[in-house]
Amino acid sequence: MGEGCFLVPEASTFIDNREAIMTNARQDTMKVPESLEALRAGVQARYGATAAAVAQGAGAATCCAPAPAGASSGCCGATSETWDPITADLYEAGETAGLPAEALLASLGCGNPTALAELREGETVLDLGSGGGIDVLLSARRVGPTGKAYGLDMTDEMLAFALENKAKAGAANVEFLKGHIEAIPLPSSTVDVIISNCVINLSGDKRQVLAEAFRVLRPGGRFAVSDVIVREGLPAAVRESMPLWTGCVAGALEEGEFLALLREVGFEGPSIEPTRVYSREDAAALLAGTGLDTSLADEVEGRIMSGFVRATKPGAIAGRATKPARELATIASPAAPGSGTRACGCDDACCT
Numbered sequence: 001m002g003e004g005c006f007l008v009p010e011a012s013t014f015i016d017n018r019e020a021i022m023t024n025a026r027q028d029t030m031k032v033p034e035s036l037e038a039l040r041a042g043v044q045a046r047y048g049a050t051a052a053a054v055a056q057g058a059g060a061a062t063c064c065a066p067a068p069a070g071a072s073s074g075c076c077g078a079t080s081e082t083w084d085p086i087t088a089d090l091y092e093a094g095e096t097a098g099l100p101a102e103a104l105l106a107s108l109g110c111g112n113p114t115a116l117a118e119l120r121e122g123e124t125v126l127d128l129g130s131g132g133g134i135d136v137l138l139s140a141r142r143v144g145p146t147g148k149a150y151g152l153d154m155t156d157e158m159l160a161f162a163l164e165n166k167a168k169a170g171a172a173n174v175e176f177l178k179g180h181i182e183a184i185p186l187p188s189s190t191v192d193v194i195i196s197n198c199v200i201n202l203s204g205d206k207r208q209v210l211a212e213a214f215r216v217l218r219p220g221g222r223f224a225v226s227d228v229i230v231r232e233g234l235p236a237a238v239r240e241s242m243p244l245w246t247g248c249v250a251g252a253l254e255e256g257e258f259l260a261l262l263r264e265v266g267f268e269g270p271s272i273e274p275t276r277v278y279s280r281e282d283a284a285a286l287l288a289g290t291g292l293d294t295s296l297a298d299e300v301e302g303r304i305m306s307g308f309v310r311a312t313k314p315g316a317i318a319g320r321a322t323k324p325a326r327e328l329a330t331i332a333s334p335a336a337p338g339s340g341t342r343a344c345g346c347d348d349a350c351c352t
Helices: 019-024 036-055 074-079 101-105 134-143 156-169 206-216 242-246 255-264 280-287 294-300
Strands: 124-128 148-153 174-178 191-196 217-230 268-277 304-312
Touching (some): 124 134, 134 148, 134 174, 191 206, 206 217, 217 255, 255 268, 280 294
Parallel strands (some): 124 148, 124 191, 148 174, 191 217
C-alpha cells in the first residue's frame, strides 16, 4: 500500500491520474473484489505503477508543462484541467523545502497529518502506508535527531522509491518497513504517534488496522491520521466501484462507524475534524471515467469529506520527557537559487 489513492490497470498506461485509469479499465473489473487478497493486489499494482511513473519522470513532466491527456497535475492546483479534488494543494512550500521533489510528486494523500499531529522532538512516529515517504520525511524533521520516523508500505517499488528519497534528504532518523497495515511489523508499545494519509480507507479490514495501531502505540500514544470519511447515504453504485475504492471514496468509513471502531479497539476520546467537504464539482470530478452516471454527483455532493481523525491510547508514558513541538520553518533548507516558492518546486508564475 502507499500514501494516497487510485487504481491502475497497466503500468504502461499510468501517469498518476484517475481519468486515464478509469477510462481504460474493463467494465468487468470495475467492481470491488470480495477477498482481502484481491483488493490488496489491485491497490498494490496501482502503487507500483505510481512509483515507476514518477521515477521515469512522468510526474515531474506534468507539474507545469501541459498535462498529457487524462493526466493529473495536482501540484498545480485547480488551474489544471485534470486537477484532482482529493490530492491537490496539501502542503505549503515552506514545509517541503529541501525535500526531494519526487517525494512530493508521489504523494497522493488527502491531508497533511504531520502539520496537525503536534509531533515533538524525541518521539517515535509511524506512518501507515507511507508511499514515497513525504510524510515520513516531514515527521523526521519534527521529531529531530533524538526521535525516529518509520514508514510502512507493502509495495516493493514504493519502498525502493522511498529509500531513494530518504538518501536524497539525508534523513538519518528514518526507517522504511515492508508489510501490511493490518499486521504492523513492530513490537507492541513502541510508537508514540501513528499518522497516515488517506490510506486506511483502502484497507479491506479496517478494524484490524485500528487494532494494530492500538497495539503498537505506547500508553498515552496518539492516533492522528488524515483520511476520507463519508456521510450516511452514499449511493450503492459508488460503494461498489473499484475505481472509486482506489480513489479513496468507496471504501471510506462513515463518521459514526469510524468513531465506533476506534472505541471498540480501545482508543479514548476519538474525534473527527473535517478539513474539506467536497462540492458537486468535486463529486463530478471523482465520478468522471468510472462508468457511473455523472448525475450521481447530486447524491454524492456533501457526503464525502477529508478529515483529521484523532484518538488516544489510555494511560500515560512514564519517564519519557519530550520537547515542545518543533516548527518546520526553523529547519527547512533554503530554496535553491532561482527556484520558486510553490510546493512542487515550480516558478511562482507557472500555471497561471
